[in-house]
Amino acid sequence: MTKVIKLALAASVLAGGLSANDVIKGSGASFPYSVYQKWTKAYYKATGIKVDYISKGSSKGIKDAKARQVDFAGTDKPLSPKTLKKFNLYQFPGVVGAITMGYNLPSISNLKLSRSAIVAISEGKVKFWDDKLITAENAGLKLPHEKVTFVHRADGSGTTFNYTYFLSKVSKEWRTTYGAKKSLNWPGNQHIGGNKNTGVASLIKQTPYSVGYIDYADAKKNGIVMASVENKAGKYIKPSLKAFQTAAAKASLDPKKDFYAVIADPKGADSYPIVAATFILVPAEKPKMDKRVTAFFDWSYKNGQEIAKSLGFVPLPDSLTNKIKTYWEKKGIR
Amino acid sequence: MEKIFQRLSFSSASLVLLLLIGIFTTLFIAAKPAINEFGIHFLVDPTWNKEVAVEASDTTTSKSVKNNTIMDENDIMLDEDDEDSLNTITIYGGLVPIVGTILSTLIALAFALPIAMGIAVFLAEMASETISKFVGMAIELLAAIPSIIFGMWGLYYFAPIIADTFGGYQVSLLTAGLVLGVMILPFMAAITRDSMNTTPDVLKESAYALGATKFEVVKDVIFPYSKVGIIGSIILALGRALGETMAVAFLIGAVYSLPEKITDPTISIPVAMAVNFGEASGLGESALFYLGLILFVMSFIIISFAKFYFLKKVKL
Numbered sequence: 318m319t320k321v322i323k324l325a326l327a328a329s330v331l332a333g334g335l336s337a338n339d340v341i342k343g344s345g346a347s348f349p350y351s352v353y354q355k356w357t358k359a360y361y362k363a364t365g366i367k368v369d370y371i372s373k374g375s376s377k378g379i380k381d382a383k384a385r386q387v388d389f390a391g392t393d394k395p396l397s398p399k400t401l402k403k404f405n406l407y408q409f410p411g412v413v414g415a416i417t418m419g420y421n422l423p424s425i426s427n428l429k430l431s432r433s434a435i436v437a438i439s440e441g442k443v444k445f446w447d448d449k450l451i452t453a454e455n456a457g458l459k460l461p462h463e464k465v466t467f468v469h470r471a472d473g474s475g476t477t478f479n480y481t482y483f484l485s486k487v488s489k490e491w492r493t494t495y496g497a498k499k500s501l502n503w504p505g506n507q508h509i510g511g512n513k514n515t516g517v518a519s520l521i522k523q524t525p526y527s528v529g530y531i532d533y534a535d536a537k538k539n540g541i542v543m544a545s546v547e548n549k550a551g552k553y554i555k556p557s558l559k560a561f562q563t564a565a566a567k568a569s570l571d572p573k574k575d576f577y578a579v580i581a582d583p584k585g586a587d588s589y590p591i592v593a594a595t596f597i598l599v600p601a602e603k604p605k606m607d608k609r610v611t612a613f614f615d616w617s618y619k620n621g622q623e624i625a626k627s628l629g630f631v632p633l634p635d636s637l638t639n640k641i642k643t644y645w646e647k648k649g650i651r
Numbered sequence: 652m653e654k655i656f657q658r659l660s661f662s663s664a665s666l667v668l669l670l671l672i673g674i675f676t677t678l679f680i681a682a683k684p685a686i687n688e689f690g691i692h693f694l695v696d697p698t699w700n701k702e703v704a705v706e707a708s709d710t711t712t713s714k715s716v717k718n719n720t721i722m723d724e725n726d727i728m729l730d731e732d733d734e735d736s737l738n739t740i741t742i743y744g745g746l747v748p749i750v751g752t753i754l755s756t757l758i759a760l761a762f763a764l765p766i767a768m769g770i771a772v773f774l775a776e777m778a779s780e781t782i783s784k785f786v787g788m789a790i791e792l793l794a795a796i797p798s799i800i801f802g803m804w805g806l807y808y809f810a811p812i813i814a815d816t817f818g819g820y821q822v823s824l825l826t827a828g829l830v831l832g833v834m835i836l837p838f839m840a841a842i843t844r845d846s847m848n849t850t851p852d853v854l855k856e857s858a859y860a861l862g863a864t865k866f867e868v869v870k871d872v873i874f875p876y877s878k879v880g881i882i883g884s885i886i887l888a889l890g891r892a893l894g895e896t897m898a899v900a901f902l903i904g905a906v907y908s909l910p911e912k913i914t915d916p917t918i919s920i921p922v923a924m925a926v927n928f929g930e931a932s933g934l935g936e937s938a939l940f941y942l943g944l945i946l947f948v949m950s951f952i953i954i955s956f957a958k959f960y961f962l963k964k965v966k967l
Contacts, residue, residue, distance in 0.1 A: 347929070374929035466820065471905030471922075473930025499930040502700045502907045509820050509916045510905030512926060516806065523811050524821050 341609055343370040345378020345391030348475030349412050349595045351534065353391065355624045356617040363620070368613050375475050375499065382406055382598040389610045390598040393475030394499075395577045405601045407648050408575045409641045411614065413565040413631040416480050416591045417556045419521045419541035420528040422446065422460075428544040429454045429553045432590075435546065436488040438467055438528060441505010446526060454553070461526070464507060468520045468529030471510030473500035479593035480530045483581040497579075530591075533561070534629030548590040549582055556589055561631040564588035570637060572644040592631070599650065607650035615642070615651075678947060681940035688934060689743060693941060696744025699907040699923075700935065703742055743938035745920075745945060747907050751824065752919040752946070754910070755903065756892040758828025759835055763888065766832075767839035768881075772869055774840075775847035787844070794837035802898035805830040810902065819914025820904060827903040827919070831895055835888035842887065846880020847873050879960055886957035890950050896921035920946045 343353070350372035357368040373381070375392040382390035383404045391411060401408055418430055430438075434450045437443045443450055446460045470477045482497035495501060503510075509524070511517035514531060518539040521529050528544075533556055536543050545553040554560050567588050568580035582590045597614065599607045618641075622632035633641070645651035689696065770790065774783045809830060810821040817825060850873050858868045874881075904916020905926055920942050931939055 376930050376932045380932070471900070471918075472926035496702075500700065500927055502698075506908060508906060509822050510918075510926075511822070512900045512905065516901055519806055520821060523807075524814075 339367060341366065341368040341389070341606070341613060342387045343368065343389040343391065343610075344373045344381050344387045345370075345598075346375045346393045346475050346595050347372040348375075348393050348414060348479070348532070348593070349391060349630070351628050352412050352414075352621070352625050352630050355628065356613075356621045359621065359624060360613055360616055363616070366609070366613070374473060375478070379598065382600065385600055388599070388603075388606050391595060392598060393478050393593065393595045395579065395594075395596050396575075396598065397577055398575045401575050401577075401598075406598045407601050407607070407644075407650065408577070408596055408598050409614075409644060410570055410576050410594045410633060410637070411597045412625055413561065413568070413580070413592060413594045413633060414479075414629070415533045415556060415561045415564075415589055415631070416476060416483070416530050416593065417533050417536050417543040418528060418546060418591075419518075419531045419536045419543055421521050421525055421542070423525060425458055425460070426542050428458065428542075429547070430544045431547045432487045436484055436491055438465060439484055439503070440491070441467065441503070441507055444507065454547070463526040466524050466527040467503070467505070467508040468517050468524070468527050469501075469503055469508055469510055470514075470517055470530075471512050474513075475499065475593075475595065476514070476530065476532055477501060479579075479581065480591065482579050482593070483591045486582045532629065537629055546590055548586075548588055549584055550586040550588075552586050554587065554589045558626060558629075558631065560587060560589035561592055562634070564590070564592045565594075565631045566634045566636070568592075568594065568637075570594065570640070572640050572647075576641075576644075601648070604650050611645050611651050675947065678940055678944045682937055682944045684934060685743060685937035685941040689938070689941075693743070693745045693938075694749065694945070695746050696742070697746040697907075697909055698742050698744045699747060701742045703740060741934060743935065743941075745938075745942050747909055748918050748920045748923045748942055749945065750909060751903065751917040752893060752921075752949075754824055754917070755828045755831055755899065755919055756889060758825065758913070759831035759892045760885070760889065762829055762832030763836045763839055764885065767836055767843055767884075770836075770840040771843035771847055772873075774844045776865065776869060776873065787841075790837045790840050793833075794841070798834065798895060798898040801830055801834055802901035805898060806901045814914075817914050819912060820916050822902050822904040823914045823916050824903065824910050825913045827899045830898055830902055831892050834895065834898065835892050838891060839884045839888045842884035843877070843881050846877040846884070849880070850876045883957050883960050886953055886960070890953050890957070893950050893953070894921055894946065896925045900925050 350370070353370040357370055361367055370391070375394055378387075378390035378392050379394075379396070381387045383406075396406065396408060418435065420428055422428065431450070431454045434443065434454070437450050443465050445462050446465055447462050448465075452460055478497055478499045481491075481495065481501060484495070485492035485497045495504075509520060511520040511529075514535040517529055517531050518535050518541060521527050521531065521541055522539060531541065533543075536556075543556045545555045548554050563585055564583045565580070567583035567585045568578070570576045570578050570580065576596065578594075580592055580594045583592065597610075599610050618633060618638045625632045642651065685693070770786070774787060778786065805826060806822070810826050813823070813826045813829065814821040819825075854872050854876065855868055858872045863871070899919055900922045903919055903922055905918050905922060906916040907918055908915075910917045924939050924943055927935070927939055
């Protein structure tokens with residue numbers, strides 16, 4: 318009896334071990350999860366190599382990478398070259414996404430939000446829609462004297478990090494008081510939290526006179542009206558894939574610094590300001606596995622562009638993917 | 652064979668105990684940093700995730716100055732993983748989630764209790780056999796609905812109705828409490844009905860024979876007789892309402908502030924844990940474990956309270 322059990326156990330361990338060897342395991346950031354998931358599926362179809370990516374959140378991804386529990390990890394927050402060296406990791410960007418200001422104002426569909434208005438709304442300082450900060454830029458619109466309800470993510474998320482990072486770049490006051498965080502105790506008392514993107518989307522849709530930050534893909538899917546946002550050049554840009562691409566092209570991601578940069582609020586008259594790159598970490602001492610990981614991303618950069626676009630993400634521009642490839646070659650992981 | 656059987660059943664039984672102690676210990680160990688940091692003050696502190704500057708020595712002051720000025724175009728926020736560069740401490744307090752948990756549970760109870768009693772009396776005393784069977788089945792089905800479905804239903808259909816009727820926000824203490832009420836309703840109704848059914852027919856018939864009306868029989872015979880079971884059902888429902896996570900996460904609003912009105916958004920312990928765990932690290936993670944420990948102790952007390960009531964009943 319016991320022999321049978323032992324045999325069965327050994328067999329299952331063996332089988333498990335074998336199949337686990339075939340799979341490339343990844344975990345981390347939830348922001349790019351929808352893209353990575355589709356990429357892994359397409360990659361499996363094309364090559365028969367299985368890649369598993371579990372959406373755990375950036376900080377858990379970083380932890381997993383440090384503990385060497387995964388073959389690669391996703392993070393929205395890039396690690397500094399110093400930290401990378403300390404934990405013997407390499408880093409490169411995965412995909413670029415954008416965050417939009419979705420709102421629900423009956424019969425208004427071309428709202429413009431200035432940088433200071435966005436910060437003030439997030440701080441809970443704008444109480445009513447006919448506040449001067451908002452009306453100043455929307456001369457043609459008749460904004461009602463209704464309470465502003467700010468909708469934010471209830472759960473910790475990369476979306477919140479990238480949004481608050483943008484706020485920190487725009488406003489010094491925001492930077493010193495709140496900073497960029499994955500979850501935040503939002504100030505003011507006219508805000509509600511939605512669970513995940515679904516929660517935020519449905520709250521914006523169901524609450525009249527609400528406004529909130531939400532990633533482009535979910536806003537589009539749910540038919541949420543998105544505001545034009547003032548960029549660094551002072552121009553109002555409507556969220557669109559083209560505007561995101563323009564922004565991504567302006568991003569200064571430097572392979573010498575392990576691409577350590579958050580790309581929010583880039584230069585350029587036609588760049589949409591609230592964009593974010595999300596990153597991949599791989600352990601430096603496992604070049605053999607890393608080569609398989611980079612092969613997957615290489616394939617995805619090339620063949621996953623349409624998938625990324627359909628999900629509201631921006632494929633990395635060629636100039637950047639070439640830089641990444643040289644980075645891989647230099648590190649011997651290509 | 653006899654021996655193997657004995658050992659097997661013994662080890663199954665002790666496994667439960669081991670698990671319980673194990674869970675408590677891991678919770679406690681994981682919560683230890685937060686307990687050391689905030690102590691019992693955690694229970695009354697309404698701030699959550701708030702950074703305050705630490706009284707720094709000379710070296711860290713210079714650093715903090717550096718960190719607070721925007722240096723250049725591509726400068727990045729300080730990395731929270733670089734522990735040496737931290738010059739602030741984050742304060743965590745559990746008062747808001749604790750109050751949110753208790754209030755949402757009380758609203759649920761206030762909503763569900765009268766309805767559950769009505770259902771139970773109707774099923775046990777008034778309904779014909781077929782209707783009783785049919786409604787009883789519906790109640791059991793209601794209990795079988797997964798909580799996430801209650802959450803989605805509450806968010807998409809119930810929340811707008813609440814906001815239209817009572818004003819205020821769609822996701823709020825009230826919305827969460829009412830949906831929780833619907834969720835605990837079947838448990839309370841079913842247990843209450845069962846304990847009402849245990850009332851001996853002799854007692855009821857004697858009361859009727861003395862000229863008591865149906866209402867008087869329910870009030871003076873059935874309720875006193877099944878009182879213990881009813882209290883037990885309330886406490887069990889309480890235990891479920893306290894720990895409910897998924898449905899409430901969609902409905903309570905997840906805002907760390909004490910509600911001034913019943914239609915204000917707030918947060919409960921399980922929700923705070925569920926929505927923050929994915930991205931928590933360090934002291935924040937430990938504070939979540941501390942909250943979990945508090946919830947564990949709270950439900951433990953309530954369940955054992957219920958157990959004692961049931962035990963008493965057996966002795967009688």
